[in-house]
Amino acid sequence: MWGLFEADNDNKDVNKIIKAFFTQEETDSQWREYALCSQTNPTAFFPEKGGSTKDAKKVCTNCVVKSECLAYAIENDVRFGIWGGKSERERRKIKNANKKSIALAS
Numbered sequence: 001m002w003g004l005f006e007a008d009n010d011n012k013d014v015n016k017i018i019k020a021f022f023t024q025e026e027t028d029s030q031w032r033e034y035a036l037c038s039q040t041n042p043t044a045f046f047p048e049k050g051g052s053t054k055d056a057k058k059v060c061t062n063c064v065v066k067s068e069c070l071a072y073a074i075e076n077d078v079r080f081g082i083w084g085g086k087s088e089r090e091r092r093k094i095k096n097a098n099k100k101s102i103a104l105a106s
């Protein structure tokens with residue numbers, strides 16, 4: 001599950017609280033309710049090609065559902081935008097690294 005709840009997240013205590021109150025199925029669908037980007041300008045998360053991702057990534061840094069968001073984007077092969085503080089290129093690198101780890105482990 002791409003480290004759901006275990007990825008690098010500065011808000012691990014909040015994640016533990018969320019996890020304690022919801023079942024896995026509920027957290028899979030309810031993490032969006034805690035998305036910090038919903039309180040900001042969404043266009044910053046979908047910059048034009050070559051545009052800055054700095055503002056969006058700064059928001060993601062403080063988002064309590066950063067790991068869930070990143071896991072969702074990787075699992076669903078989302079191609080555009082900043083998700084979980086990562087660009088499409090960064091998410092692709094993570095996915096490829098995970099594939100290599102799995103291949104080496106088997």
Ligand code: SF4
Nearest residue numbers: 035037060063069084
């Ligand atoms: S990690 Fe970033 S893109 Fe994902 S929900 Fe949080 S603020 Fe939005």
